[in-house]
Amino acid sequence: MELTTRGRYRVFGHPRDPEELLLVELDGESFDPTYVRIDGYEGSLADEVSALRPGYVVEATLAWDDDGTPAFETVDVEQRSRIEFVDAVTGLFEAANETWNEAVAAGEGMNSRVTRDTDGRPNGALYVFAEQPGARDLFDEFESGVLPLEPLLQRVNDERDDDDPREVFVMRPVDGEFVVVYIVFEKEGLLANTVRETYDCPRR
Incomplete structure (x- = not known):
């Protein structure tokens, strides 16, 4: 049977x-x-x-x-919702670099912030995680489901008190120092489309 x-x-x-x-x-x-x-x-x-x-x-x-x-x-x-994995990214956006630099200055392996649009409204949750050369490949672990994205998505849903479709971009800069998980609150909104077009992510 x-x-x-x-x-x-x-x-x-x-x-x-x-x-x-x-x-x-x-x-x-x-x-x-x-x-x-x-x-x-x-x-x-x-x-x-x-x-x-x-x-x-x-x-x-x-x-x-x-x-x-x-x-x-x-x-x-x-x-x-949609998830894109983009490796060897060049020209990473400023907020991600700033969030990573803050983590390095504080001696931390991760950091996060809420991004906002030009009117000051929250439009995304940004996380950065230090890669661990020779020990773990966090980008691969996110892509293969070994390291789950779900707790980050659940946190966004809880804080926004909804479960609307999101767009999630998991990116690793070309230097491989860290991994970005960017959860954009509005699917197919201005921010999501800008990120998608900037980093040549296919529309689905």
Whole structure:
């Protein structure tokens, strides 16, 4: 008898294999990563799977083969946030560099700030984390779900008292000193589109 499980997941990309889609479990606090195959579907399910994008939150039923490989049996999109991973960034924006320089001056491995628009309204939550050469690759850990982004997103949702779709940009400057996680509050707003166009992120 084929085993099926149902849960809520955030969709990531294809960090391991282009034929697999990474899901990070949202039920509970473990945020376990699961790789699900994306080929072999038919009809409306094939369309639904092909339309999934990094950042989406889905409720899905997974069917597990005897070898432990899961496939989608059903998938329903609950939210259409987006996540982009951009490595070797040049011309990183000023607020990110300032936040990192403050962390270095304080001898801290991370720092954060709220960014604001020209009218002083909060428009994003910016986090910087020191890379650890030879020990850990934080950019890869974020991309592969080993280091979860979800607690940062939950903090934003709690502070803003909503769960609106966001745009999340995970970026590593070309010098590799630190990693930026920039959670833009308004999906497809002016700030998100500016960041997307500046760093050549594809529209989805």
